[in-house]
Amino acid sequence: MVETIKRGVKKSWNTYLSLIKIIIPIYILVTFLKHTGIISYIANFFSPLMKLVGLPGEAVVALLTGYLLNIYGGIAVIASLDLGAREITILGTMLGLAHSLIIEAAIIKKIKVKLFPLVSLRVGLSLLAGIILNIIL
Numbered sequence: 001m002v003e004t005i006k007r008g009v010k011k012s013w014n015t016y017l018s019l020i021k022i023i024i025p026i027y028i029l030v031t032f033l034k035h036t037g038i039i040s041y042i043a044n045f046f047s048p049l050m051k052l053v054g055l056p057g058e059a060v061v062a063l064l065t066g067y068l069l070n071i072y073g074g075i076a077v078i079a080s081l082d083l084g085a086r087e088i089t090i091l092g093t094m095l096g097l098a099h100s101l102i103i104e105a106a107i108i109k110k111i112k113v114k115l116f117p118l119v120s121l122r123v124g125l126s127l128l129a130g131i132i133l134n135i136i137l
Helices: 002-036 036-052 058-067 071-080 086-097 101-111 117-136
Strands: none
Touching: 002 036, 002 058, 002 071, 036 058, 058 071, 058 086, 058 101, 071 086, 086 117, 101 117
8 A cells, every 4th residue: 555655656746747847937938928028919919819719819829839739838828827717718628629739640640540630620629619618608
């Protein structure tokens, strides 16, 4: 029993460290981008598109980070933005449907499945879910 607990603690600690290595640098980078005004520029550019899903323009950074890198990067960006529960729910749902697309694209190619239809389906469903949640929330 003690060995099992030791292994569990060791594995959870390693997982924690792995997540921290992703989350903290992304959080710092996004905070830096906010203070330099770059986030505002990106937000203004994507604002019309993001209004479809009921999110501020700056949320596109979280969405793209989650889509392209991984869901934990998206979470780090979400944490650095001033979003309410409604916006976080929409973003979380969208990222849950489509995340880590680059990594998963490599896996999809190895198993010889058509990449474009699958990625398009995931991103499309993610956007559709965002639109639906924007309407009902």
